[in-house]
Amino acid sequence: MSTTTTCPDCHAAMRAADTFCWTCGSPRGTGPAPDRLAVVHHAPAPDPGPSRTERRGTPRRGQDGSGRVVAGVAVAVVAAAAVAGWWLVRPDDDVSTTPVAAPSPSTSSSTSTSTPVREVAAATPAPAVAAPVPPPTPEPVYPTGVLTPARVTAPGSSPDSADAGGRTTTYVAANVLDADPSTAWRTEGSAAGSSLTFTFDAPVRVTEVGLINGFAKVDPHDGTDRYPQGRRVLAVTWTFQGPTGPVSVPQRLSDGERDLQRIPVPAVVTSSATLTVDEVTRPGAGRLFDRTAISEVRFTGA
Incomplete structure (x- = not known):
C-alpha cells in the first residue's frame, strides 16, 4: 500500500x-x-x-x-x-464586421495624416437672362398742311395809319400770319438786309414756303391800290435750323404778282425759320411811298 x-x-x-x-x-x-x-x-x-x-x-x-x-x-x-479565452475575446453576435483592407505602404502615411475633404456639389449656374429689347422708336408724326408759327419777330414796323374810310391800319409783324392779304408787315424805307424770325411750339417738317411780296390791299372806300405804291420784295433767303445744322433756300419773286408765290424746300424738321430780305424794288408812286411791305408768309408740311 x-x-x-x-x-x-x-x-x-x-x-x-x-x-x-x-x-x-x-x-x-x-x-x-x-x-x-x-x-x-x-x-x-x-x-x-x-x-x-x-x-x-x-x-x-x-x-x-x-x-x-x-x-x-x-x-x-x-x-x-x-x-x-475565446469567450472573452469573441466579437458580439449582433455586430457585423467588415474586413478592412490594410493600406498600401505607399499611401498609409498620407492617408493617416490627411484631413477628409467634404465634397461640395457644384453650384448650378443661373440661367442667362436675355436683356429686354427696347421696342423700336416710333417714327415721329408731324402735322401736315398749313403750319402756323407761334410767334414772329421783325426789326421794326411803320407807325399805324388810317384808310380812306378812317379805319386804323397797323403794320405789325403778326399781320403776315393772319391769312389776310389786306394786312401787312411794313417798314420804312428799303427792307433789304432785314430778317423776320418765325418760331414753332414743336418741331415741324416743312416741305414748302411762300409769301406775298408787297402790300396787296385795295382800299374798300375809294378803291386805291396800295400794292404799287410801296417797295416790293424781289429776292429772299429762307433759313431753317435743322437737326444737322442750318438749311438755306433762296427764292426769286416776280414783281406785280399779288398772289402767294410758293417754292418747295427739302423736307426739313425744324422749330424755327428765318426770312431774310435780299432785294427790293424802288419806291412807287413818284417816290412818295418809300416803304417795304410783305402781306403774307406761309409754311406748308406734307
Whole structure:
C-alpha cells in the first residue's frame, strides 16, 4: 500500500513514489520549488534520479492508468482555458464586421495624416437672362398742311395809319400770319438786309414756303391800290435750323404778282425759320411811298 503526501508548493496530493508534483511540476522535497525560469537559465535542473521505468521496469497497470487520467485532466484544463479565452475575446453576435483592407505602404502615411475633404456639389449656374429689347422708336408724326408759327419777330414796323374810310391800319409783324392779304408787315424805307424770325411750339417738317411780296390791299372806300405804291420784295433767303445744322433756300419773286408765290424746300424738321430780305424794288408812286411791305408768309408740311 502506497503512502501519499502533499506538494509543498500547490498542496496537491502526491504518492510516495513520485519524484515531482504532477500538478505544478515541483520536485519532491521540502520547501518551495525553485524558480523554473531561474533553473532553466542559470542552473541545471536537479537530477530527478532514475526514471520510473528504469527504476521499476514496466509500470504496473494501476500506475499507468493514473498517469493517463492526470494527462487527460491536464488536457481538459487547457481546453477549458482556451474556450474561456475565446469567450472573452469573441466579437458580439449582433455586430457585423467588415474586413478592412490594410493600406498600401505607399499611401498609409498620407492617408493617416490627411484631413477628409467634404465634397461640395457644384453650384448650378443661373440661367442667362436675355436683356429686354427696347421696342423700336416710333417714327415721329408731324402735322401736315398749313403750319402756323407761334410767334414772329421783325426789326421794326411803320407807325399805324388810317384808310380812306378812317379805319386804323397797323403794320405789325403778326399781320403776315393772319391769312389776310389786306394786312401787312411794313417798314420804312428799303427792307433789304432785314430778317423776320418765325418760331414753332414743336418741331415741324416743312416741305414748302411762300409769301406775298408787297402790300396787296385795295382800299374798300375809294378803291386805291396800295400794292404799287410801296417797295416790293424781289429776292429772299429762307433759313431753317435743322437737326444737322442750318438749311438755306433762296427764292426769286416776280414783281406785280399779288398772289402767294410758293417754292418747295427739302423736307426739313425744324422749330424755327428765318426770312431774310435780299432785294427790293424802288419806291412807287413818284417816290412818295418809300416803304417795304410783305402781306403774307406761309409754311406748308406734307
